Amino acid sequence: MTVFPVTSSTLSAKELGLFIIEKYNLNKNGSCELFRTGINHTYFITENEIKYVARVYSYNWRSKSEILAEINVLNVLKEHAINISYPIADKKGEFIQEINAPEGTRYLVLFSFAEGNKVRFINNETCFSIGSIMASIHTKMFDKEINRIHYNLETLLELPYEYAKPFFSETLEEMKFIKKQSIEIKDYFDLNELKNSPKGVVHMDIWYDNMSITTQNEVTIFDFDFCGNGYLIFDVAYFCKQLFHIETDKKEYESKMKSFLNGYESIRKLTKEEMLLIPKAGAAIWIFYLGVQSQRFDWSNIFLSENYLKMYIGKMRSWIEYHES
Secondary structure, rough: OOOOOOOOOOOOOOHHHHHHHHHOOOOOOOEEEEOOOOOOOEEEEEEEEEEEEEEEEEOOOHHHHHHHHHHHHHHHHOOOOEEEOEOOOOOOOOOOOEEEEEOOOEEEEEEEEOOOOOOOOOOOHHHHHHHHHHHHHHHHHOOOOOOOOOOHHHHHHHHHHHHHHOOOOOOOOOHHHHHHHHHHHHHHHHOOOOOOOOOOEOOOOOOHHEEEEEEEEEEOEEEOOEEEEEEEEEHHHHHHHHHHOOOHHHHHHHHHHHHHHHHHOOOOOOOOOHHHHHHHHHHHHHHHHHHHHHHHHHOOOOOOHHHHHHHHHHHHHHHHHHHHH
């Protein structure tokens, strides 16, 4: 019987565990369990008391050179003792494994385990810590460039709209809103000379789901899968945007945002011009991630509906209206 082709598979945790144990020379009694699927698939590896995280990249999601660029960034940050989850080399000193999956070659990287828990509602002290870690990353990545996406007007605004068009009619009010906002954001960035804003390597996904926090309030940031080249203020805006949607009490949001910015500025000062860019930068990133969901329709199709678009753009509207008022 001919094996039917697939577009996406979930690798056996048992077999993947044996593969990792052999490649990394781990204890043969180690275990492997699937944590979750998504854009990439995440597995937890346990060896005695030590835990690791294995990321299996989706087929054709990242090239080998893009993954290597991410690894190089993480190794630089690790050398400077910044609290991040870092890649683990195998017994031959290699960081990237190739797996012959049914859909084609998929890549695997093993990472250190970030101790602690995911905390949705974080306190002011933690916000300060997150800000200082983000700024520490930015100081080490300032003016650097890697073999990855450049976050600019094309990748943030133009391409995401094109990715969304096959799923949503351009006659929808939400699609018209995106188009209108894209023009306003471009004009604002031009007027405020975004091109002169500090640049470097950015994470582009720092929020509570990509960090672990211990009871001692130690924060470890992970998942640099969206890292790329861009303006440093994009990371700041992204975190503020996520915090805004988590904190329904806007007085709480303002207090925690202030703590976050204070933490950031304890390491790197933000210019007045950068601060003014935060609202529009946050809106641009909102559009970008709609494009990501449209690109990865095979895993996110439960979201791509008109009702979801209304909810998604509704959140973007509330962010914009809050700053306009």
